[in-house]
Amino acid sequence: MNLQISIQPNLKLALRDPEGSALGRKIIRECIKLMSTLGYEQFTFKKLAEVIDSTEASIYRYFENKHRLLLYFLTWYWNYVEYQCMVSLHNLNDPSVKIKKIIEILTGSLPSWSDTSDIDKAALQEIVIAESSKAYLTKEVDDINSLQLFKPYKDLCRHIAQIFSEYNPQYPYTHSLASTVMEASQFQPYFMEHLPSLTDFGGEKRNSKKVGEFLENLVFASLRKS
Amino acid sequence: MNLQISIQPNLKLALRDPEGSALGRKIIRECIKLMSTLGYEQFTFKKLAEVIDSTEASIYRYFENKHRLLLYFLTWYWNYVEYQCMVSLHNLNDPSVKIKKIIEILTGSLPSWSDTSDIDKAALQEIVIAESSKAYLTKEVDDINSLQLFKPYKDLCRHIAQIFSEYNPQYPYTHSLASTVMEASQFQPYFMEHLPSLTDFGGEKRNSKKVGEFLENLVFASLRKS
DNA sequence: TAAGAAATAATAGTAATACTTTTATCTTTG
């Protein structure tokens, strides 16, 4: 199966489709590495231009600004997760199995991360974990939201909430539970690495499985019919 | 009861104690208003200097930079929450009552916010909700953490985790549950306001009670002995 | 294959940010 995904060129996200040119693809590829290394604040178009041997102005012809570029990555990521869910769940019926699968995907412990595209997925996931919140924790949230730029995230949340209510149609907080789990699946690994006392699984390496267990426990406990 | 709280001058947070001078107090007071209005990114020392009729350089004699100033506020806030917990819980025995109280405090639906200090607590809470993550989602996390600047947050998390394990000594994820609840108590109200489809309680105004109900349900479901 | 269009590079420029430095003027406090 070919896991190549291409974002339908969203002209609000990018000024021109970066997948459609050599320079564009180079921008994406190198930007992911650079931004995950430097972090969002230290990352600049100028530094990226040096790395790809081009100019700031050329990058600006693809992306209005840094923030839109970040959103481009997040959109890519959440579309990809949604896609993974669709592929993994389409032949499943038992909602509890679906839920387990989703948590497995969210906590990134799936091998399907390896495909043919030249995107450094590990670096992309680092960006998602460390920078996602900066996409919406800005005074421009409402503007960005009205441009539909959070759609993939909201769609996935809705999708997960839908499966929660398949499992227990009486549960009243499906969307909040879904967004909480999505957030926690990013924050807990970050805490694990940098502020381990906020979690119960510091120390040991490669613990995404533990986060998954915690979230499974959380979700099934919440959804249990009382 | 006097709810006045003063942060013991943490010389890593501030270069000199802002509570100890008229200018310092003015900086704090006006900064809270300005930062909550402009948001962290748009807030600058220069703009603040104009508002308080002083100079950038004078502000820099109190705070190394914007980020430390943010940490100062967060420290104040989490110390205050911890204090509120101590006051509210010290004569309680039943862990389930304690848990309910904590969630009430976390979701800010307590009236004790009104006291004599001239700090605009509503504005402070807006800052906490919208900017907290930016305190630790930075490449300098580990440095800042080793200066103990996240201590109040981690202490409160530990405290809550402790009460969770009073309620159910078998539950294995007390710290992760505590940090998840602390995060969610900030994010859910933000989502409610800006991205309501990520929650189950958009629309209706003043819904912190609903967030509290969701979190209570989440916590007690998770902690229920199986 | 030549002409025109589009993309990219090279270069420069601007306003704002995040500071630092210097010097002068207040205000305490001993």
Add this chain to the structure above:
DNA sequence: CAAAGATAAAAGTATTACTATTATTTCTTA
């Protein structure tokens, strides 16, 4: 009253986040 310390005033720096202009390369397509 003198010295120390705090604040103000003013200027300066490196970097950021862009925008603009012009030149060069590459891509179409007639």
